[in-house]
Structures are given as structure tokens and as C-alpha cells.
Amino acid sequence: MAGEAVSDIFVIGGGINGCGIARDAAGRGYSVVLAEMADLASGTSSASTKLIHGGLRYLEHYEFRLVREALMEREVLWAMAPHVIWPLRFVLPYQKGGIRPAWLIRLGLFLYDHIGGRRLLPATRTLDMRRDPSGQPLKKLFTKAFEYSDGWVDDARLVVLNARDAADHGADIRVGTRVVSARRENGHWDVETEDLASGTRETVKARMLVNASGPWVDKVLVGALGQNNVHNVRLVQGSHVVVRKKFSDPRAYFFQNPDGRIIFAIPYQDDFTLIGTTDRDYDGDPHDVRISDEEIDYLCRSASEYFVEPVTRADIVWTYSGVRPLFDDGASKAQEATRDYVLKVDGNANQAPLLNVFGGKLTTYRRLAEAALDRIGEAIGEKGGKWTATSRLPGGDFGVGAFEAEVGKLARSYPFLSSSHARRLVRLYGTRAATMLGMARSVEDLGQHFGSDIYELEVRWLMREEWARHAEDVLWRRTKCGLHFTADEAEALEGYMVKARQAPS
Numbered sequence: 001m002a003g004e005a006v007s008d009i010f011v012i013g014g015g016i017n018g019c020g021i022a023r024d025a026a027g028r029g030y031s032v033v034l035a036e037m038a039d040l041a042s043g044t045s046s047a048s049t050k051l052i053h054g055g056l057r058y059l060e061h062y063e064f065r066l067v068r069e070a071l072m073e074r075e076v077l078w079a080m081a082p083h084v085i086w087p088l089r090f091v092l093p094y095q096k097g098g099i100r101p102a103w104l105i106r107l108g109l110f111l112y113d114h115i116g117g118r119r120l121l122p123a124t125r126t127l128d129m130r131r132d133p134s135g136q137p138l139k140k141l142f143t144k145a146f147e148y149s150d151g152w153v154d155d156a157r158l159v160v161l162n163a164r165d166a167a168d169h170g171a172d173i174r175v176g177t178r179v180v181s182a183r184r185e186n187g188h189w190d191v192e193t194e195d196l197a198s199g200t201r202e203t204v205k206a207r208m209l210v211n212a213s214g215p216w217v218d219k220v221l222v223g224a225l226g227q228n229n230v231h232n233v234r235l236v237q238g239s240h241v242v243v244r245k246k247f248s249d250p251r252a253y254f255f256q257n258p259d260g261r262i263i264f265a266i267p268y269q270d271d272f273t274l275i276g277t278t279d280r281d282y283d284g285d286p287h288d289v290r291i292s293d294e295e296i297d298y299l300c301r302s303a304s305e306y307f308v309e310p311v312t313r314a315d316i317v318w319t320y321s322g323v324r325p326l327f328d329d330g331a332s333k334a335q336e337a338t339r340d341y342v343l344k345v346d347g348n349a350n351q352a353p354l355l356n357v358f359g360g361k362l363t364t365y366r367r368l369a370e371a372a373l374d375r376i377g378e379a380i381g382e383k384g385g386k387w388t389a390t391s392r393l394p395g396g397d398f399g400v401g402a403f404e405a406e407v408g409k410l411a412r413s414y415p416f417l418s419s420s421h422a423r424r425l426v427r428l429y430g431t432r433a434a435t436m437l438g439m440a441r442s443v444e445d446l447g448q449h450f451g452s453d454i455y456e457l458e459v460r461w462l463m464r465e466e467w468a469r470h471a472e473d474v475l476w477r478r479t480k481c482g483l484h485f486t487a488d489e490a491e492a493l494e495g496y497m498v499k500a501r502q503a504p505s
């Protein structure tokens with residue numbers, strides 16, 4: 001009976017860290033079960049600034065290990081998933097007498113260019129803001145700027161691609177499944193899960209438990225594992241606003257605020273600008289986190305200090321908030337708490353070990369997973385070796401410079417797709433877009449139209465291949481088409497998905 005089998009690893013949490021660990025472990029031959037209580041990436045992993053970055057700011061806090069590792073990951077991850085990750089240039093305007101001296105910024109960018117094994121990303125350069133087009137939308141505060149490289153990522157898709165690959169390597173991924181309790185029993189774990197839709201409870205046996213529940217990590221230790229006096233992470237809220245496009249330059253801006261914080265203004269989905277973020281301590285349920293009026297004012301006011309055209313509440317089309325699960329190193333200010341990750345193992349093979357994951361960035365998730373697998377190997381016996389550095393995520397099997405060629409290929413094979421539709425599909429699914437479209441020969445073959453360029457065929461694929469259950473999963477995480485859907489269209493999609501779940505084709 002399936003319930004009696006003992007899996008090697010049970011992972012709690014379907015964010016980037018849980019899915020990254022599940023993928024690495026399944027690829028090495030461990031048997032893995034992962035439970036996510038809501039949707040994949042429904043926690044912090046879809047609420048980020050969406051940067052694959054070294055973290056220039058962390059150099060100020062002497063986080064050299066983290067920055068070096070993160071810088072090195074930029075090109076590794078780009079090669080692994082060139083559909084959902086791509087390079088982005090940042091313009092950092094410099095103001096004489098500003099909060100940081102030019103030599104400090106130069107030193108930071110020198111390290112940025114040289115300590116992270118950069119091969120393909122272009123180096124830093126200096127811009128004359130009176131002449132460079134990036135100076136145009138800005139107030140005439142700056143004569144000089146530094147332009148440097150980092151990367152962009154579709155955060156929620158990075159998570160789901162890791163889950164997909166984990167499943168392709170045999171992992172059992174369960175969404176809408178909450179871990180209610182976990183007990184050590186005869187050298188293994190008895191993990192009790194609840195399917196939140198049906199209320200069905202089940203006990204899964206595993207040799208090792210991985211608590212990768214991000215901002216819930218302490219709650220799981222208290223609620224499911226019965227521990228007392230737990231205080232490992234500091235929860236720090238960060239919010240973003242998406243506004244109508246404020247500039248047409250393809251580069252992003254890195255602004256240094258007088259309060260010592262920095263904010264980014266990033267081109268978003270052709271028509272918008274993403275502005276964020278904030279840092280403030282948070283103590284509620286991470287799924288309930290919402291941007292506050294104060295944060296909205298702060299972001300609008302900060303951005304308006306730099307752009308000629310002010311950023312107002314009326315420009316806002318969407319906001320989102322997330323909670324950083326930062327390892328609590330006792331820093332006094334939220335913005336100074338370490339961004340590095342910490343892994344702690346409790347127990348050994350005889351006792352059924354538990355691995356807790358604290359902190360971590362999207363950028364370093366693959367390295368975090370490798371470090372987790374080292375600890376798992378020590379605890380329950382090694383299997384396989386490191387394999388993900390040169391791997392490809394599903395659909396990412398094309399060269400980093402070949403994105404346009406992939407779009408062209410798809411458009412030629414499916415000439416009924418508009419060019420923006422073909423481009424969107426390659427961005428989301430890479431080479432698997434053709435697998436999804438299959439034998440379709442006309443728009444009619446895509447089935448019911450729901451809004452924007454989302455059709456039934458894609459929704460079915462997302463339900464079958466990517467664990468989507470609700471309209472929200474499709475609109476805000478698997479695709480980011482939510483900004484282009486009306487409330488009525490979203491409701492119709494939800495109705496369709498409810499029916500499709502009851503009568504799968």
C-alpha cells in the first residue's frame with residue numbers, strides 16, 4: 001500500500017527553496033514527497049523584486065560570501081532557464097554629496113564585475129546623464145550614473161519549473177496539502193497531511209524531514225512539530241507598486257534614497273513600471289500580507305523625487321507584498337538583517353533527522369539546495385552527486401542568445417499565433433511551448449478564449465502539467481496575465497477550472 005512505503009525525504013513548502021531541494025534530491029535518486037498547503041509559489045516566492053542579482057547593497061553589510069555566490073549564480077541560472085531569466089542593465093544615478101561617495105559605489109561595482117566569474121554579462125560603465133537617454137525621464141539632479149549588469153527572473157515560473165523537473169525525476173508534488181503534524185516514530189517520520197479541498201488526512205512516512213516553509217518555518221516548528229520557544233527568523237515585509245509605464249528605456253533604475261534605503265524602478269511587461277521595495281517588521285500570517293497606505297506613499301514619494309513626471313496613487317494598477325524570512329541575526333534595523341541562508345540539522349539517521357531552512361534568496365536557491373543535499377547525504381546516506389549547475393529547467397534547452405530564434409521557430413510552426421502571443425509562450429514555456437500546442441493548426445484549435453491571449457488549451461496544460469487549480473494560479477503565478485484580465489473574465493476562468501477539475505478530460 002502506498003501509505004506504508006517510507007520515502008527518503010519529505011519537504012514542507014512549495015516555494016523556491018522547497019522546490020529547488022526537491023528537484024536536486026529527486027535528480028540524485030532520492031524518493032521525495034513535497035507538500036504545499038496553498039499553491040506553488042503562493043508565499044514569498046512570487047512577491048519578490050524578481051532580480052537574479054548579486055545584491056550590491058549587501059556589500060555595505062560585508063556579506064561578501066553571499067554576494068560572491070549570488071553573482072556567480074547569475075550566469076548559471078540564465079543558462080539553466082533562458083526563457084524565464086534574462087540579463088538586465090541597471091542605471092545607478094550618482095549625485096555629488098549624496099548618501100554614498102562615488103569611490104564606494106565604484107569599489108562595489110568593481111567587486112561586482114570581478115569576484116563573480118562574469119563571462120557573458122557586460123561590465124560596468126559610466127554614463128553622462130546629460131546625454132544618455134536614461135537621463136531623460138529623470139529630474140536634472142544627476143550629471144553622472146553607473147550602468148551595471150544583473151538579471152531578471154519570472155519568480156513564480158522559476159518555482160513551478162523546479163517542481164515540474166522534480167516531478168519529471170519522480171518526486172510526488174502535492175499542492176493544497178498542509179502538513180498538520182510530524183512525529184518521529186521508529187527511526188522515521190510520520191507526517192500527517194491534510195488535503196485542504198477535501199479535508200482528507202493521510203500519514204506519509206519519510207526518513208528525513210525538510211522544513212522549507214519560508215516565513216512559516218517557526219510556525220511549523222511550533223504547530224506541527226510541537227517545539228517551544230522558537231525564534232529563528234525575522235519576518236520583514238516588502239511591498240511593490242506596479243504603475244503605468246514611467247519611461248521607455250529598457251534599463252532599470254537603482255535609486256539611493258536619503259534614508260539609506262534603495263528602490264528599484266524596473267520596466268515591467270511592456271506597459272508598466274515596477275517600483276519597490278520597502279522593509280518593515282511583520283508579525284501577521286504571511287498569506288495575509290498587504291501593502292499599507294504608508295508604504296504606497298513612501299514608494300510614490302520616493303520615485304517622484306527622481307522622475308520628472310511624479311508617481312501618484314492614480315498611476316497604480318497593481319500592488320503586491322511579501323514577507324522575507326530572514327535568519328534572525330539580531331540586527332537592529334530590518335534592512336540590515338542578513339540576507340544569507342542558514343541550514344540546521346536536528347537529529348540523526350537513528351532519530352529521523354530534520355533539516356530547517358532559514359532565509360535564502362531566489363538567486364541562491366540552487367546553491368542552497370546543493371548545501372541542503374550535502375546535509376541530507378550526511379544524515380541519511382549520500383546518493384548521486386551535484387548535477388544542477390549544468391542542467392536545464394523544463395523548456396530551457398536552448399542557448400542564452402537564442403531566445404529570438406526560438407520565438408521565430410514557434411511562429412513559423414504555428415503561423416496563426418500573433419507575434420506577441422508566440423513571444424509570451426516562449427517566455428513562459430520555452431521549447432515546451434510547441435509540446436503544449438501540439439497539433440493545433442488554427443486559433444479554433446486552442447479552444448475557449450478566456451481573455452487576453454489565454455485559451456483553453458493553455459489552461460488545460462497548466463492544470464495537467466503545472467498543478468494550477470484556480471484562476472488566480474493561472475493569472476498571477478503560472479502566467480502574469482492578471483493585469484490584462486477583467487474581473488468578469490477571471491470569474492469565468494475560475495468557473496471553467498472548477499468544472500474541469502470535476503470532469504478532467
Ligand SMILES: Cc1cc2nc3c(=O)[nH]c(=O)nc-3n(C[C@H](O)[C@H](O)[C@H](O)COP(=O)(O)OP(=O)(O)OC[C@H]3O[C@@H](n4cnc5c(N)ncnc54)[C@H](O)[C@@H]3O)c2cc1C
Nearest residue numbers: 013015016017037043044045048049051179214238362363
Ligand atoms: C519584497 C521582497 C523582494 C525580494 N526580492 C528578491 C529578489 O529580487 N531576488 C532574490 O533573489 N530574492 C528576493 N527576495 C527573496 C526571495 O523571494 C525569498 O527569499 C524566497 O522566495 C523564499 O522562498 P521560500 O521557499 O523560502 O519561501 P516561500 O516562497 O514563502 O515558500 C514557503 C511555502 O511553504 C508553504 N507552507 C507553509 N507552511 C506549510 C505547511 N504547514 N504545510 C505545507 N506547506 C506550507 C507556504 O504556503 C509557502 O508557499 C525578495 C523577497 C521579498 C519579500
